[in-house]
Amino acid sequence: MAILWEALRSALRAIAVSKMRSFLTSLGIIIGVASIIAVVSLVQGLEESITSQFEGYGSNSLFIQQRRDNYGRLIGDLTDDDLLKLKGIDGISAISPQTFVFEYSGVQYEGEQHSADVVGVMPDYAEMDSSYPELGRFITTTDADSRKKVAVIGPKVRDELGMPENPIGEFIQYGPHWLKVIGVLESKGQMMGQDLDNYVYIPYPTAVGIMGYQQQPFVIFVVRVEDVNRIDSITERVEQTLRRNHGLKPGDDNDFMIQSADQVLQSIGQITQVITWVFGGIVGISLLVGGIGIMNIMLVSVTERTREVGICKALGATRADILLQFLLEAVIISLIGGIVGLGLGFAIGAGVAGMIPNFPPSEVPAWAVFLALGFSSGVGIVFGILPAAKAARLDPIDALRYE
Amino acid sequence: MNQLISLSGIRRTYQMGGETLHALDGIDLSIQQNDYVAVIGSSGSGKSTLMNIIGCLDTPSEGHYRLADEDVSEMTGQQLAAVRNRRIGFIFQSFNLLPRVDALHNVMQPLVYQRVSYRQRKARAQELLERVGLSGRMGHQPNELSGGQRQRVAIARALVTAPSILLADEPTGNLDSSTTADILNLFDELHREGQTIIMVTHEPDIARRCHRQVRLKDGQIIEDSRSAMTTGKEEH
Numbered sequence: 150m151a152i153l154w155e156a157l158r159s160a161l162r163a164i165a166v167s168k169m170r171s172f173l174t175s176l177g178i179i180i181g182v183a184s185i186i187a188v189v190s191l192v193q194g195l196e197e198s199i200t201s202q203f204e205g206y207g208s209n210s211l212f213i214q215q216r217r218d219n220y221g222r223l224i225g226d227l228t229d230d231d232l233l234k235l236k237g238i239d240g241i242s243a244i245s246p247q248t249f250v251f252e253y254s255g256v257q258y259e260g261e262q263h264s265a266d267v268v269g270v271m272p273d274y275a276e277m278d279s280s281y282p283e284l285g286r287f288i289t290t291t292d293a294d295s296r297k298k299v300a301v302i303g304p305k306v307r308d309e310l311g312m313p314e315n316p317i318g319e320f321i322q323y324g325p326h327w328l329k330v331i332g333v334l335e336s337k338g339q340m341m342g343q344d345l346d347n348y349v350y351i352p353y354p355t356a357v358g359i360m361g362y363q364q365q366p367f368v369i370f371v372v373r374v375e376d377v378n379r380i381d382s383i384t385e386r387v388e389q390t391l392r393r394n395h396g397l398k399p400g401d402d403n404d405f406m407i408q409s410a411d412q413v414l415q416s417i418g419q420i421t422q423v424i425t426w427v428f429g430g431i432v433g434i435s436l437l438v439g440g441i442g443i444m445n446i447m448l449v450s451v452t453e454r455t456r457e458v459g460i461c462k463a464l465g466a467t468r469a470d471i472l473l474q475f476l477l478e479a480v481i482i483s484l485i486g487g488i489v490g491l492g493l494g495f496a497i498g499a500g501v502a503g504m505i506p507n508f509p510p511s512e513v514p515a516w517a518v519f520l521a522l523g524f525s526s527g528v529g530i531v532f533g534i535l536p537a538a539k540a541a542r543l544d545p546i547d548a549l550r551y552e
Numbered sequence: 553m554n555q556l557i558s559l560s561g562i563r564r565t566y567q568m569g570g571e572t573l574h575a576l577d578g579i580d581l582s583i584q585q586n587d588y589v590a591v592i593g594s595s596g597s598g599k600s601t602l603m604n605i606i607g608c609l610d611t612p613s614e615g616h617y618r619l620a621d622e623d624v625s626e627m628t629g630q631q632l633a634a635v636r637n638r639r640i641g642f643i644f645q646s647f648n649l650l651p652r653v654d655a656l657h658n659v660m661q662p663l664v665y666q667r668v669s670y671r672q673r674k675a676r677a678q679e680l681l682e683r684v685g686l687s688g689r690m691g692h693q694p695n696e697l698s699g700g701q702r703q704r705v706a707i708a709r710a711l712v713t714a715p716s717i718l719l720a721d722e723p724t725g726n727l728d729s730s731t732t733a734d735i736l737n738l739f740d741e742l743h744r745e746g747q748t749i750i751m752v753t754h755e756p757d758i759a760r761r762c763h764r765q766v767r768l769k770d771g772q773i774i775e776d777s778r779s780a781m782t783t784g785k786e787e788h
Contacts, residue, residue, distance in 0.1 A: 155664045166652050460648045463609060464709070465637020465665040467630050545609045549648065 152470065153477075160478035163450070164485075171482055174446045177439020178486030178528060179493065182521045185432040186494025187501065189425060190511035194502055196421045198509035200414060209377040210277065210410045211384060213370040213391070216403060225395060225404025227368045232271075234394050235370065240383045243373040245274035246353045248366050253324030256349055258310035265306045267323060267349045269356020277373045280350070285317045285332030292331075293352040300328040303346035304336045323349070326359060380409060436524060439486065440532035447479050447536035458540050459548025472541040479533025480526050487525025491518060556716060556748055557583040557606065562615035564601050564771075575601040576612070577771035585716075588743045589750045590759035593768035599752050600721070602768065606750065607640050607719045608632045620716055637665050641710030645722035647702040649694040649709075655681060656690040659709045666713065680708035684738065700731035707738065711747075718742065720751040724758065736761060 164171045213235075215223040227246070235244055248269045255264040274280065275287040282301060292299050300321060307316050312330075320327045328351060337345035351359075360366050374383045384407050391405055408416070451458070458471055498511035562579040565572050576598045583589060593599045604610035605617060608624055611632070617624045619639060627635065642648075649658050659677035668676070681690055684704040694702055703723060710718055720739070724732040736758065743749055751762060759765050760779070767775035 152664070152667060162652065456648070457650055460650060461661070462633065463607070463636060463642050463648075464662040465633050465713075467633040467665070469630075470665060546604055549609075549644070 152473070156470070156474040156477050157481070159474050160481050163454075163478055164482060170446065171485075174443055175439070175482050175486030175489070177435060177442045178483045178525050179439075179490040181432050181435035181439050182487050182490025182525055183494035183497060184435065185428060186491055186513060186517060186521060187497040187511075188428045189517045190495065190498030190513045191502060191508075192421050192424050193514055193517075194498075194509045194511040196417060197512055199417050209374050209380065211372040211374065211380070211387065212408050212410065212413055213372065213387065214406050214408075215368070216406050223367065227370055227405065231391060231394055232370065234390050235372070235387060238383065238386050238390060240375050240379050240386075241372055242375045243273040243277050245271040245277060245371050246368050247274065247371050248353065248356050248360075248368045250323075250351075250356050250359055252359055256306065256310065256328075257322040258312055258319070261310045263306060263309040265303070265309075265347045265349050267351060267356070269353040269359075270350050271353050273373075274350070274371065277371055279337070280334050280348075282332035283335045284315055285330070287332055288350060288352050293354050296354045296358055297352060298326060298328050298355055299331045299352065301332040301334060301350040302330055303334050303344075303348045305344055305346035306349055307333055309347075321349070323359070384409075436528050439483070440528040443479055443483055443529065444532040444535060447475065447533055448539065450478075451475065451536045451540040454540075455543060455548050455551040458543050459545050459551065462543070462545035463549060468541040471543075472537045475537035475540045476530065476533045479537065480529035483525045483529035483533075484522065487522050490525070491521055494521075554585045555582055556585045556587070556620060557581070558616075558618040559606075560616050562602075562605065562612045562617060564598075564605065564610065565613045574771050576605070579615070579771075579773060581766065581773065581776075583717075583748065583750065585748055586743070586746050587748055587750075588739075588763040590762035590765050591750065591752045591768065592754060592756075592759050592765060594754070597768040598771040599768050601771075603719060603721055603750075603752050606717070607642060608636045633665070637662060638713055639716040641713065641715035641718045643703070643706050643710050643718065643720040643723045645725040647694070647699075647706045647726070649702055649705055651694060654691050654693050655686060655697065655705045655708075658694070658705055659712050662709060662713050676712055677708070680712050681705070683711070684708045698731075699727050700734060703727065703731075703735055704738070707735075711742075716748060718747055718749045720749065722752055722754070724753075724755075732758075 213227065215225050215227055218224050232244065232246060235241065246269070250267040250269060252267075255262050256267070257263075270278075270288065271293055272288050272290055275282075280287070280301075283304070285301070287301055288299065291297075300323075302316070302321070306321075310321065312319055312321075316330045316333065319330050321330060322328070328349070334346070334348075334350075357366060372387070374380050387407055388403065392401075392403065395404055397404070458466075461471060495511075495513055498513065502508050502511040559579050559581040562576055562581075563574065564576040565574055567573070579602065591599045591602060601610065605612055606619075608619075608627075611627075612625055615625065619635065622635070624632070624635060636642075649655075650661060653661075656674070656677050659680055660673040663673040663676060678687075678690065681687060684707050686701060686704050686708065689697060689701060689705075692701075694705070697705065703726075707718075718739075723739075724735055727735060739749055739751070740761070749762075751758070753759055763779045765775065765777050765779075766773055
């Protein structure tokens with residue numbers, strides 16, 4: 150233990166003596182780790198946010214959304230008329246549009262600020278999402294028809310805003326809009342890290358009004374079918390109805406997508422996994438390059454310090470002592486690179502997420518942190534072993550004579 | 553007097569382009585505890601090779617080397633490192649202090665390899681630096697010290713493990729005459745305190761100061777004489 154500490158000290162001293170060089174050496178690792186953390190945090194944040202929208206629905210749910218082109222732009226629209234037509238389909242027990250409003254950040258009440266998800270829905274939504282009011286009532290057709298500025302809030306929103314136990318009739322502020330609280334939902338607790346009590350539901354038309362200028366808000370129609378065994382035939386009916394309503398000719402592609410709850414979660418998982426792997430590969434390459442950089446500098450450093458190694462050997466250092474010292478030096482350089490990269494990547498992820506409007510906050514999962522640090526110290530060991538072995542093998546007589 | 557070093561039939565050969573070079577060609581030498589030996593000879597006589605073998609930096613091609621009743625010629629690299637650490641204190645012509653490391657930590661370094669605790673290392677190193685008269689220079693790095701001071705640090709470092717032998721290779725070769733006298737006086741003192749010292753030198757004055765002169769030529773001992781006085785009274 151003492152020898153490890155001593156080797157660590159001597160490695161830190163060597164690094165401190167040439168700060169600039171050590172920094173440049175670890176730059177490859179810094180960039181590699183920073184990029185993976187940035188990407189993973191963005192992808193994870195996105196996945197969290199999307200997934201949370203679908204969780205909590207049963208397997209008898211269908212989701213209809215606008216299709217996106219290859220550039221991610223929305224194609225087609227899901228209109229109120231579509232909604233009306235779909236309602237007529239036999240076997241559909243409930244249907245509601247659902248749109249997340251990211252117009253302003255958070256809601257306020259008497260100076261208290263709290264960030265909650267504001268969602269525009271229709272009355273049917275309560276049943277589909279098992280969102281039942283504990284106090285007051287849910288959104289009604291009348292609320293929707295007359296675009297009332299009313300809100301049904303989760304209990305967490307009430308508590309975080311410091312509202313009275315019964316907040317019915319109080320007003321919360323969302324940007325410039327005043328929303329009258331008409332109901333508080335029963336607590337549903339948490340699910341997969343997502344707080345299910347942290348929503349503010351407003352009538353869908355009201356939500357559209359708030360988003361106003363956005364020509365194509367991102368809308369999902371959430372559909373519940375009566376009998377889960379008929380889900381395939383109902384999916385087909387839905388597709389036909391929408392094609393007809395959108396005036397698509399035979400041969401035209403759909404301008405919408407229909408997915409079941411299971412499919413959605415699966416495909417989101419697939420996409421994020423692919424993104425993660427692709428970037429993992431790129432980062433793997435950059436870590437490799439960073440590792441080669443470390444090896445290069447360590448070899449130079451061993452040559453420069455040949456005499457020093459000779460002295461230590463004359464004083465009684467064994468091969469293992471010398472090996473440990475140089476290996477630790479390489480590991481520390483790359484580990485410092487990993488830690489700096491971690492911080493940088495975290496900042497970049499948060500910065501990018503903050504800069505893009507409507508983008509969910511970034512999130513760095515624990516596995517990414519361990520992976521990044523494990524990888525960078527692994528790189529240090531792999532690429533440090535060769536120079537360290539070279540130093541350890543030096544013949545003390547030759548090393549002492551080295552000029 | 554106890555026998556400390558016993559070399560018998562030591563040969564060291566090098567292969568140089570198909571030719572065999574005999575750096576040491578059958579050396580028999582015994583050194584007692586508290587001996588004060590000068591190894592002299594022209595360059596190429598084999599004195600450096602002899603020092604390397606005595607210092608366990610090199611192993612003989614043939615023959616046996618017993619150091620304090622251990623057969624060193626049969627040891628592995630790791631064992632040799634331990635012997636260097638505990639039994640040998642090296643002093644070099646060019647000081648060979650660790651750069652960027654202050655005097656105190658230079659002196660502490662050999663104890664690192666004995667797994668001595670930091671506190672004990674520091675106490676012992678301070679003691680030795682005081683012994684060589686450098687108590688005020690402990691925090692200075694080698695490049696902030698004069699040549700004489702650097703050699704004192706090196707001596708303190710050599711002594712910190714209480715070695716059986718102090719092995720000095722031209723210790724005053726890089727020093728001016730007054731500093732040389734200081735360092736040699738220090739050696740004399742150490743010898744009086746019981747330290748065994750072996751010193752390579754090419755200066756007859758310095759060799760005469762020692763109590764025994766071993767002269768090498770072409771890898772063989774051609775002279776092994778002892779000064780009349782063996783108690784180191786000759787102060788100049």
